[in-house]
Amino acid sequence: xxxxxxxxxxxxxxxxxxxxxxxADLPEPLEPAFNTRTGKIATKEDLCxxxxxxxxxxxxxxxxxxxxxxxxxxxxxxxxxxxxIRARNLEKFLDTPAKIYFKNEGVSPSGSHKSNxxxxxxxxxxxxxxxxxxxxxxxGQWGSAxxxxxxxxxxxxxxxxxxxxxxxxPYRKSLMHxxxxxxxxxxSTQTEVGRKVLxxxxxxxxxxxxxxxxxxxxxxxxxxxxxSLGSVLNHVALHQTIIxxxxxxxxxxxxxxxxxxxxxxxxxxxxxGMSFPFIMDKIQGSRPNLRAIAVEPSACPKxxxxxxxxxxxxxxxxxxxxxxxxxxxxxxxxxxxAGGLRYHGASPLVSSIVKHKLAESVVVGQKEVFEAxxxxxxxxxxxxxxxxxxxxxxxxxxxxxxxxxxxxxxxxFNLSGHGHFDLSAYEQYLSGQIQDCNYSQxxxxxxxxxxxxxxx
Amino acid sequence: xxxxxxxxxxxxxxxxxxxxxxxADLPEPLEPAFNTRTGKIATKEDLCxxxxxxxxxxxxxxxxxxxxxxxxxxxxxxxxxxxxIRARNLEKFLDTPAKIYFKNEGVSPSGSHKSNxxxxxxxxxxxxxxxxxxxxxxxGQWGSAxxxxxxxxxxxxxxxxxxxxxxxxPYRKSLMHxxxxxxxxxxSTQTEVGRKVLxxxxxxxxxxxxxxxxxxxxxxxxxxxxxSLGSVLNHVALHQTIIxxxxxxxxxxxxxxxxxxxxxxxxxxxxxGMSFPFIMDKIQGSRPNLRAIAVEPSACPKxxxxxxxxxxxxxxxxxxxxxxxxxxxxxxxxxxxAGGLRYHGASPLVSSIVKHKLAESVVVGQKEVFEAxxxxxxxxxxxxxxxxxxxxxxxxxxxxxxxxxxxxxxxxFNLSGHGHFDLSAYEQYLSGQIQDCNYSQxxxxxxxxxxxxxxx
Numbered sequence: 001x002x003x004x005x006x007x008x009x010x011x012x013x014x015x016x017x018x019x020x021x022x023x024a025d026l027p028e029p030l031e032p033a034f035n036t037r038t039g040k041i042a043t044k045e046d047l048c049x050x051x052x053x054x055x056x057x058x059x060x061x062x063x064x065x066x067x068x069x070x071x072x073x074x075x076x077x078x079x080x081x082x083x084x085i086r087a088r089n090l091e092k093f094l095d096t097p098a099k100i101y102f103k104n105e106g107v108s109p110s111g112s113h114k115s116n117x118x119x120x121x122x123x124x125x126x127x128x129x130x131x132x133x134x135x136x137x138x139x140g141q142w143g144s145a146x147x148x149x150x151x152x153x154x155x156x157x158x159x160x161x162x163x164x165x166x167x168x169x170p171y172r173k174s175l176m177h178x179x180x181x182x183x184x185x186x187x188s189t190q191t192e193v194g195r196k197v198l199x200x201x202x203x204x205x206x207x208x209x210x211x212x213x214x215x216x217x218x219x220x221x222x223x224x225x226x227x228s229l230g231s232v233l234n235h236v237a238l239h240q241t242i243i244x245x246x247x248x249x250x251x252x253x254x255x256x257x258x259x260x261x262x263x264x265x266x267x268x269x270x271x272x273g274m275s276f277p278f279i280m281d282k283i284q285g286s287r288p289n290l291r292a293i294a295v296e297p298s299a300c301p302k303x304x305x306x307x308x309x310x311x312x313x314x315x316x317x318x319x320x321x322x323x324x325x326x327x328x329x330x331x332x333x334x335x336x337x338a339g340g341l342r343y344h345g346a347s348p349l350v351s352s353i354v355k356h357k358l359a360e361s362v363v364v365g366q367k368e369v370f371e372a373x374x375x376x377x378x379x380x381x382x383x384x385x386x387x388x389x390x391x392x393x394x395x396x397x398x399x400x401x402x403x404x405x406x407x408x409x410x411x412x413f414n415l416s417g418h419g420h421f422d423l424s425a426y427e428q429y430l431s432g433q434i435q436d437c438n439y440s441q442x443x444x445x446x447x448x449x450x451x452x453x454x455x456x
Numbered sequence: 457x458x459x460x461x462x463x464x465x466x467x468x469x470x471x472x473x474x475x476x477x478x479x480a481d482l483p484e485p486l487e488p489a490f491n492t493r494t495g496k497i498a499t500k501e502d503l504c505x506x507x508x509x510x511x512x513x514x515x516x517x518x519x520x521x522x523x524x525x526x527x528x529x530x531x532x533x534x535x536x537x538x539x540x541i542r543a544r545n546l547e548k549f550l551d552t553p554a555k556i557y558f559k560n561e562g563v564s565p566s567g568s569h570k571s572n573x574x575x576x577x578x579x580x581x582x583x584x585x586x587x588x589x590x591x592x593x594x595x596g597q598w599g600s601a602x603x604x605x606x607x608x609x610x611x612x613x614x615x616x617x618x619x620x621x622x623x624x625x626p627y628r629k630s631l632m633h634x635x636x637x638x639x640x641x642x643x644s645t646q647t648e649v650g651r652k653v654l655x656x657x658x659x660x661x662x663x664x665x666x667x668x669x670x671x672x673x674x675x676x677x678x679x680x681x682x683x684s685l686g687s688v689l690n691h692v693a694l695h696q697t698i699i700x701x702x703x704x705x706x707x708x709x710x711x712x713x714x715x716x717x718x719x720x721x722x723x724x725x726x727x728x729g730m731s732f733p734f735i736m737d738k739i740q741g742s743r744p745n746l747r748a749i750a751v752e753p754s755a756c757p758k759x760x761x762x763x764x765x766x767x768x769x770x771x772x773x774x775x776x777x778x779x780x781x782x783x784x785x786x787x788x789x790x791x792x793x794a795g796g797l798r799y800h801g802a803s804p805l806v807s808s809i810v811k812h813k814l815a816e817s818v819v820v821g822q823k824e825v826f827e828a829x830x831x832x833x834x835x836x837x838x839x840x841x842x843x844x845x846x847x848x849x850x851x852x853x854x855x856x857x858x859x860x861x862x863x864x865x866x867x868x869f870n871l872s873g874h875g876h877f878d879l880s881a882y883e884q885y886l887s888g889q890i891q892d893c894n895y896s897q898x899x900x901x902x903x904x905x906x907x908x909x910x911x912x
Contacts, residue, residue: 007533009467009468012462075837077462078837079837170880171880174879174880174883175876179833374634377634378636381531381534381565381604382534421876423626424626426633427630427633
C-alpha cells in the first residue's frame with residue numbers, strides 16, 4: 001500500500017460465500033427463548049407462524065458456516081464488497097501512532113448495513129412463497145432496506161412507521177415509497193390494534209411497540225404474509241457477519257489484524273456483523289488479546305447498566321422472552337438523534353458474548369458523539385450516521401489513548417451508515433442545541449419491575 | 457465478467473494521472489471571451505483578478521494532457537475511481553438487447569461529480585496563497601463540493617446560497633456547515649449588492665445572478681480571496697474528464713466501447729466530463745460512429761432551441777461574454793426539480809462540440825424523467841439525482857429503440873449524483889404533483905433581445 005492509499009478494495013469474486021454463525025463457537029449454548037403465552041420454551045413452530053422455515057432454521061442452527069445463496073450474493077454486488085478505508089487524515093489530525101481503519105457500510109443503496117439482512121430475508125421469503133412482508137420501522141433505516149429488498153424479489157412490502165418519525169423524517173418515508181413499499185403511519189387504521197389506539201387517543205404519535213403489534217396483526221390477517229425483523233435475532237446477526245468477514249480479508253491484504261474492533265450497539269445487528277468474525281479468532285485462541293467494543297449511548301446503556309435476564313424483544317410484550325442484557329422492555333430512552341440505538345435490550349448473542357467477557361461495552365454522550373462526527377467528516381469527507389458516530393467517538397478515544405501511551409494500535413470500526421438523512425441533527429449540534437441525555441436509574445428500576453416471569 | 461458481475465472496479469493506482477483537454481483537438485479554436493466593460497477581448501489579466509494563475513492557464517491551454525497533481529489524486533482516492541456498473545436488472549426489465557453501463561459519480565462524499573473540480577480548484581488556490589474562496593450555489597451541489605474541498609486544504613469557504621434554496625433545501629446547507637463553510641442566504645447583508653437588493657425588496661428570494669454578484673464582491677473586498685465556479689468554464693470541464701477517462705479504462709476491462717455516451721447538461725461540466733474523452737476518439741478518427749448525447753430538460757433547452765451567440769455567463773451580465781448556445785442570460789427557466797440544469801447557456805466547449813456536430817442534444821420532460829428515475833431505482837437500487845435521471849431517461853429510450861430495431865447497442869451514461877437530498881421531489885412525483893414544464897418561445901425571444909453587443 002503506497003503512502004497515500006486509502007481504500008482497500010475487494011473484487012465481486014471476493015464476496016464471502018458463507019456467513020459465520022457464532023452459535024457454533026459460543027462457550028455455552030444460548031438459553032432458549034420462552035413463550036410466556038404458553039408458559040413453555042418457544043418452539044420452531046411458534047416462530048414459523050411469522051417467519052419462513054429456512055430463517056427459523058438459521059435462528060437455531062449451530063453450524064459454523066452457512067452458505068450465502070448465489071441470488072443473495074448477486075444482489076449484494078450492487079454495493080458489496082464495501083470498501084475498507086484507512087482514515088489517514090483523521091490519524092494525522094489526532095497525531096496518533098494508531099492506525100485507524102473503517103468499513104464503509106454507508107455505500108449500500110438504502111444507506112446502511114441493514115440491507116445485508118434485508119436481502120437475505122427477502123430471498124428466503126420468496127423461496128418459501130411469501131407474497132407480502134410486513135415490518136415496523138422507527139427512524140427508517142430498516143424500512144428502507146427491506147423495501148428495496150422486497151422490490152428486488154417482487155414481494156409486496158408493508159411498513160408500519162412510528163408516526164413521529166413518519167412526520168419528522170419524510171425523506172426516509174419517501175425512499176421507501178420509491179422502492180414501491182406501502183408505508184403507514186403507526187398507529188394506523190389498517191389494523192385492529194391501530195384503530196383501538198386511535199379511538200382512545202387520536203393524536204397518538206406511536207411507538208415501536210405499537211408498530212410491531214400492527215405488523216404482526218397484518219401478517220396474521222393476510223395469506224402468504226410473513227414478518228421481518230432488522231436486528232436482535234440470531235439470523236439477522238448471521239447475515240450481518242459478511243461485514244466482518246470482508247473486513248478480515250481486506251485487513252489481510254495489507255498484513256494487518258485489528259487490536260481493537262469497534263461498532264455501535266442498538267439491537268446488536270451492526271456490532272455482531274463487524275465483530276463476530278474477529279471474536280471467532282479470540283474464542284478459537286489465535287487472537288486472545290483482541291478487544292471488541294460495543295458502543296452504547298448514555299441514554300440507553302443496556303450492556304453497561306442493564307441486567308442479564310429474560311425480557312421481551314418488543315415494548316409491548318408480544319414476542320417471546322429472550323435471555324439478554326436489558327433495561328426493561330417498558331424503559332423508554334430519551335429521544336436522542338440516533339434512533340437506531342434506542343432499544344432496551346442487547347441481542348441474545350451479543351449478551352452472551354459480553355457475559356463471557358469476549359467483548360466489552362463503553363458508554364458515550366450525545367455531544368461528544370457529534371463532535372467526533374464533525375471531526376471525522378472534516379478529515380475524511382464522509383458524513384456518518386449519528387449511530388455510526390458512536391463508534392467513531394470510541395475509535396478516536398482509543399487512538400488518543402494510544403498516543404498518550406506512545407504505542408501503535410490497529411483500530412477497526414464500522415461506519416454502519418451515512419448521515420444524509422440526519423442533517424437536521426447535525427445542524428442542531430452546530431448551533432449548540434444538542435444536549436447530553438443520560439438514562440435515569442430510577443426509570444430503569446421501574447421498568448425492570450415489568451420483566452416477565454419465566455420458569456425454565 | 458461472470459453472468460452476474462455488476463461493478464467494474466479500478467484500483468487507486470488506476471486513477472488517471474492526467475486530465476484530457478479537448479481544446480487540443482477542436483476542429484477550430486474557441487472564439488475568445490469578450491469583456492463588455494472594456495469593449496475588448498477578455499485577457500488573462502482580467503481573469504486573474506478572480507482566479508489563481510494556474511487555473512487561468514488551464515482555461516486557455518491547448519495542451520492535450522494536463523497533469524493531475526498528486527495532492528489532488530490523493531484526495532480523489534476518498535471515492536475514486538468511481539464504479540462503472542452494468543445495469544443488468546434494468547436491461548432485463550426493458551427486455552432489450554442493448555447493454556447499459558453507468559458510471560456512478562454519486563459515491564463522492566458531496567454526492568455528485570462536482571467534487572472532481574472542487575478539489576482541483578481548492579488545490580490550485582492553496583498553492584497560490586488563497587486563504588478565502590467565495591462562490592454561489594443554487595441547489596447546493598456545487599456548494600457542498602467546494603465546502604468539502606476547502607476544508608481539505610484549510611481554506612476559508614464562503615457560500616452565497618440563493619435564498620429560496622437556502623430555505624427549501626436545509627439539508628444541503630447543513631452539509632456545507634458540517635464541512636466548515638460559511639453559508640449566507642443571498643441576498644445577504646454581507647455585501648453592498650445584497651444590502652441594496654434587500655433595501656428595495658426585503659423579501660427577495662434571490663437568484664443565481666445576485667448570488668454571483670455577492671460572491672464576486674466578497675472576493676474583491678477581501679485579501680487573498682478568489683472566486684470559484686462549478687461549471688461552464690474550460691478548466692472545470694478539464695477537471696471533470698476524469699469521469700470519462702476512468703470509464704474508458706473500465707469499458708476496456710470488459711472489452712467494450714460505447715456506441716452511445718449520454719449525460720445531462722446544465723452548464724456543461726457533467727456532459728464534458730463523461731463525453732470528451734470519447735469524443736476525442738471521434739475527432740481523431742478511430743470512432744467515427746460514436747454518438748454523444750447531451751440531455752436537456754424541456755424547461756431549458758439551450759442546445760436544442762437556443763442561438764449560438766455571445767452571451768454573459770451569469771444572469772446579471774457581470775462576467776465576460778462567451779460564444780455559446782444560449783436562451784439569453786435574462787431567460788428564467790421554470791422551477792423544475794433539477795436545479796442543476798436550470799442554466800441559460802451551454803459552456804463554450806460543449807457549444808463548439810455541438811456546433812461541429814460532434815455531439816447531439818435531446819430534450820426530455822419532467823414527468824418522463826421521474827418515471828425513468830423510479831424505474832431505475834426499482835431495478836438497480838440506487839436513487840439518482842433528478843439531474844442524472846435525465847440521462848437515465850435517454851438511456852432507456854435508446855435501449856428501447858435498440859429493442860425495436862432488434863440490434864444490440866452498448867450504452868454508457870453518467871449517474872452524476874445521488875438523489876438523497878431530492879426525495880421531496882420524488883414524493884411529489886409519486887403523488888401525481890409533478891408537471892411537465894416547457895420553455896416559452898416568447899420568453900426566449902424576449903431574453904435574446906438582451907444579448908450583449910460584441911464587436912470582435
